[in-house]
Amino acid sequence: MFHCISVGLHRVACLRPARISALAMSTLILLASNLTLAGDLKKADIERRFGPPYQVQEKLREIPVWPLTSSLEQKAGPVAYVFESIDLAPLPGFEGTPMNFLVSIDRKGNFIDVELLRQREPVFTFRDLGGLGDTPLREFIAQYAGRNIHQPFLIALDAARNRPGHASNNGVTTLDGISKATTSVRIVNQTVLGAANEVARAKLGFADRKQHGPSAHVLSDVYDPVSFAEMLSNGMVGRLRVTNAEVEKLFAGTEGANVDETAMAHPDEVFIDLYIAYLNAPTIGRAVLGDAQYSAVMERNFDKRHLWWIASAGRYPITDDDFIPGTQSARLAMTQNGTFYDLRDQDLEPKDLSGPPALNTSLLFGINTEASLDPARPVELILTVGRAKGSVLPTVVAKQLTLSYLAPARLFAYPPEPSPEWLLAWKDRWIDLTIVGLSLILLSVVLARPRWISRDARRLRLFRLGFLTYTLFYLGWYAQGQLSIVQITGAIKTLKAGLGLASYLYDPISLLLIAFTVISFFVWGRGTFCGWLCPFGALQEFVGRLARRLRIPRLRMPLAVAKRLERGRYLVLAILIGAAVLFPSQGETLNEVEPFKTVITLGFERSWPFIAYAAALLVAGAFYYKFFCRFLCPLGGAISLGGLLRRSDWLSRRGECGKPCQRCKAACKYDAIEPSGEIRYEACFQCLDCVGIYHDDKRCVPIVLHQKKGKRLLAERDNQVSMQNQPRVFHRSPAVPEADGR
Numbered sequence: 001m002f003h004c005i006s007v008g009l010h011r012v013a014c015l016r017p018a019r020i021s022a023l024a025m026s027t028l029i030l031l032a033s034n035l036t037l038a039g040d041l042k043k044a045d046i047e048r049r050f051g052p053p054y055q056v057q058e059k060l061r062e063i064p065v066w067p068l069t070s071s072l073e074q075k076a077g078p079v080a081y082v083f084e085s086i087d088l089a090p091l092p093g094f095e096g097t098p099m100n101f102l103v104s105i106d107r108k109g110n111f112i113d114v115e116l117l118r119q120r121e122p123v124f125t126f127r128d129l130g131g132l133g134d135t136p137l138r139e140f141i142a143q144y145a146g147r148n149i150h151q152p153f154l155i156a157l158d159a160a161r162n163r164p165g166h167a168s169n170n171g172v173t174t175l176d177g178i179s180k181a182t183t184s185v186r187i188v189n190q191t192v193l194g195a196a197n198e199v200a201r202a203k204l205g206f207a208d209r210k211q212h213g214p215s216a217h218v219l220s221d222v223y224d225p226v227s228f229a230e231m232l233s234n235g236m237v238g239r240l241r242v243t244n245a246e247v248e249k250l251f252a253g254t255e256g257a258n259v260d261e262t263a264m265a266h267p268d269e270v271f272i273d274l275y276i277a278y279l280n281a282p283t284i285g286r287a288v289l290g291d292a293q294y295s296a297v298m299e300r301n302f303d304k305r306h307l308w309w310i311a312s313a314g315r316y317p318i319t320d321d322d323f324i325p326g327t328q329s330a331r332l333a334m335t336q337n338g339t340f341y342d343l344r345d346q347d348l349e350p351k352d353l354s355g356p357p358a359l360n361t362s363l364l365f366g367i368n369t370e371a372s373l374d375p376a377r378p379v380e381l382i383l384t385v386g387r388a389k390g391s392v393l394p395t396v397v398a399k400q401l402t403l404s405y406l407a408p409a410r411l412f413a414y415p416p417e418p419s420p421e422w423l424l425a426w427k428d429r430w431i432d433l434t435i436v437g438l439s440l441i442l443l444s445v446v447l448a449r450p451r452w453i454s455r456d457a458r459r460l461r462l463f464r465l466g467f468l469t470y471t472l473f474y475l476g477w478y479a480q481g482q483l484s485i486v487q488i489t490g491a492i493k494t495l496k497a498g499l500g501l502a503s504y505l506y507d508p509i510s511l512l513l514i515a516f517t518v519i520s521f522f523v524w525g526r527g528t529f530c531g532w533l534c535p536f537g538a539l540q541e542f543v544g545r546l547a548r549r550l551r552i553p554r555l556r557m558p559l560a561v562a563k564r565l566e567r568g569r570y571l572v573l574a575i576l577i578g579a580a581v582l583f584p585s586q587g588e589t590l591n592e593v594e595p596f597k598t599v600i601t602l603g604f605e606r607s608w609p610f611i612a613y614a615a616a617l618l619v620a621g622a623f624y625y626k627f628f629c630r631f632l633c634p635l636g637g638a639i640s641l642g643g644l645l646r647r648s649d650w651l652s653r654r655g656e657c658g659k660p661c662q663r664c665k666a667a668c669k670y671d672a673i674e675p676s677g678e679i680r681y682e683a684c685f686q687c688l689d690c691v692g693i694y695h696d697d698k699r700c701v702p703i704v705l706h707q708k709k710g711k712r713l714l715a716e717r718d719n720q721v722s723m724q725n726q727p728r729v730f731h732r733s734p735a736v737p738e739a740d741g742r
């Protein structure tokens with residue numbers, strides 16, 4: 001026996017397929033090996049793609065990237081990095097397998113190229129057989145070239161923001177999304193950005209946004225006139241004054257000790273008086289440079305670099321004799337949170353400074369904005385002091401002096417924390433989520449209190465047709481809320497590969513439906529999803545009703561045969577799960593047994609073999625009601641197994657049901673009622689037809705018989721009374737006891 005048998009209110013035996021499937025699944029999972037999550041390419045593959053002037057270096061050990069050097073900049077070190085996303089951000093796709101892209105970024109964090117290497121997203125497969133193919137995906141990733149990884153990225157489908165190359169004014173990059181593939185595209189975006197950020201943090205010194213959050217920006221409208229002395233006291237200008245004696249102390253015990261005769265002769269004199277100020281903040285910049293020079297400097301600073309005024313007095317300048325304007329000073333370095341930044345001279349000497357003492361050097365230095373330095377957090381300006389002992393082969397000793405600098409916080413503001421990509425997906429679809437949520441509430445109310453809606457057959461028919469129309473057109477074709485076996489096989493592959501299920505967050509409509517369906521397992525069993533919320537199931541129901549209108553004969557088969565054939569959906573389910581575990585790369589082809597992608601996801605926009613297959617299933621459903629649902633659907637099989645979690649037999653029954661009354665059994669189009677009157681919940685689609693009959697005193701046979709019997713008794717009594725010419729006494733007709741209060 002393959003079905004859960006109910007006797008009265010108690011279930012006494014459960015499905016063997018559940019046990020078999022569970023056993024088979026655990027065995028398969030034990031047998032299977034892990035998915036491969038490693039990159040595909042060798043150095044030669046990269047060399048084929050990146051020819052001269054690029055030179056591909058060996059793959060690094062600490063992080064799987066190939067550095068690219070350039071023959072045009074021999075001494076510049078790596079000018080770009082190339083890497084496979086699967087090595088750094090193996091985010092599982094909708095189908096459960098991570099996609100793989102070859103990503104290249106330059107040393108400023110600009111994308112050079114993103115190339116598709118491998119993907120198995122259902123919506124992007126079968127290019128040669130129809131469907132979307134991977135062309136839209138390739139077009140999507142082509143949009144990354146030239147963008148910087150530090151720009152916030154948005155994916156939009158609306159035409160206004162969807163122009164190629166469009167970037168909104170607030171610095172947010174908007175990429176053209178792909179309709180019908182919004183979930184997959186969000187996962188692509190996370191994969192590409194996740195991998196690129198890993199490399200940027202490891203090789204370009206970019207800050208970890210997860211740890212530090214976004215950088216602050218200068219409040220350009222905050223300006224208070226301040227004097228140089230005030231800036232020294234309130235921290236707007238940082239200062240480090242070091243005497244000869246203090247420097248001598250630094251070198252104590254080293255080869256550099258006692259070699260600076262001037263220092264030893266004048267220990268209290270100033271070795272260096274070091275100054276630093278952050279010029280982008282108007283209050284500081286205008287006070288240091290003066291209004292006219294500040295405006296000129298900011299106009300020239302078109303790429304919004306962080307600009308610092310760094311100056312020195314005393315006997316040790318901040319630049320040595322070999323310093324070339326426009327380059328780094330060998331004596332200076334800047335760090336923040338342990339990360340060194342490329343501090344470059346801007347070849348601009350401030351003039352007419354008022355306030356500081358006589359300076360020996362006064363320069364402007366800049367740091368690229370894309371390097372993630374946060375101007376509202378402390379920076380360390382490191383000055384290297386070198387001493388040489390000996391004149392022929394001198395021993396050089398270097399020590400560092402550090403000036404910590406933190407500009408006042410009131411000069412800056414932080415942007416709001418960017419929402420995670422999955423949350424954007426939920427926000428984008430709040431209207432759809434609201435509508436779907438309300439429809440689920442409505443359905444819950446109807447299933448919890450089915451009496452009013454079902455007792456009137458016309459009312460039930462109108463409500464059911466209305467809801468199924470919503471399910472097919474809105475939930476299915478518009479909101480793309482068709483649950484699928486792919487979500488189950490994908491979850492198996494993802495878990496097996498040791499990756500979390502976080503990618504499911506990117507598809508909020510499906511997640512909401514999955515959550516509701518799982519809860520419905522405990523309350524109502526299998527039929528809530530299959531009877532009301534499956535778009536393809538709704539389409540089959542419309543086809544079945546149309547067939548009746550066209551007087552196409554409905555075929556029925558003996559219950560025993562139908563019950564045997566219903567095992568087919570468990571068999572298909574077991575095969576698909578086995579394939580997902582054992583052959584994850586090939587398994588998704590088998591998922592095409594489901595016509596959902598053809599009919600609902602792609603709206604029949606596929607090549608003819610897929611359309612012919614889907615049409616054949618619908619035609620079969622015209623003759624045999626819900627043919628696919630009952631005998632083939634693997635998702636229906638999985639949901640039937642989930643329905644075993646049902647806590648009660650909630651469909652009302654009478655003692656007369658099946659003994660002898662067969663009214664509901666004959667009316668049930670799903671063969672879900674046994675001759676004994678018991679409901680087969682794993683086959684019930686919760687159409688509520690039998691509930692309506694149960695509550696209708698014109699259709700429920702036991703009620704009709706009881707009423708007839710009551711009327712007959714009443715008439716007999718009336719006759720007797722009139723014959724005896726006695727005062728008449730009225731009694732109510734005997735009522736039919738109800739199985740429960742519903």
Ligand code: SF4
Pocket residue numbers: 529530531534535536537538628629630633634635636637
């Ligand atoms: S059996 Fe399959 S196709 Fe039918 S309603 Fe259920 S999930 Fe949909």
Ligand code: SF4
Pocket residue numbers: 667668669670671672673679683684685686687688689690691
């Ligand atoms: S008529 Fe059949 S399918 Fe409909 S609710 Fe009753 S048992 Fe379920």
